[in-house]
Amino acid sequence: MQNSQSHLAYLALEHAIVTLVLKPGALVTEKQLIDLAGHGRTPVREAIQKLAWQGLIIVRPRVGLQIAEIKAGDHADVMQVRRELEPIAASLAAEHATDEQRAALTECARAMADCTVNGDLDAFFAADKAFDEILEEGCPNTFITVALGPVQTHSRRLWYSTANPDRMNRSISLHVAVIHAIEAGRVEESRKAMATLIDYLSHK
Secondary structure (H helix, E strand, O other): OOOOHHHHHHHHHHHHHHOOOOOOOOEEOHHHHHHHHOOOHHHHHHHHHHHHHOOOEEEEOOOEEEEOOOOOOHHHHHHHHHHHHHHHHHHHHHHHOOHHHHHHHHHHHHHHHHHHHHOOHHHHHHHHHHHHHHHHHHOOOHHHHHHHHHHHHHHHHHHHOOOOHHHHHHHHHHHHHHHHHHHOOOHHHHHHHHHHHHHHHOOO
């Protein structure tokens, strides 16, 4: 897993956007993001560049930085991409993931299961981000993972805005099913489990 300062700054800011600490449409300054991320100017600027590429932060000349709005059609659009690509990514990860990546998936499943016990929605979304990054590392088709990265983050933010403990628990059980299939190297089961998860997440 990546652990550079810029990546850690990105994770902190991405989590703040997903969990609506940074509100959709809000204008923010670089200094506010530096303080929020807890990292220096250079790592935060690099994180801002990535978030801008993902469409989560809009750089407005002479105005500043704006957190992207949530638009009415966003949910259907991002789920359309995920429905097509993510089952393929899961099946490829099941086939190609390293032992280290499979071990990381085990930890990810454990973290999600803990959220079922304590009802910690924010911790679940952090674990979900970790899962997406392991999937990205384990999938050898970079064209798929480059396309999936932004829509996964947008999807998490949209889902967080309407989430509740019951929906979180169901989502966790479906995530864990995907994780166990990938861990075990069961290619077709991984594809089907991911398709089931995406189908569930598609219904707001």
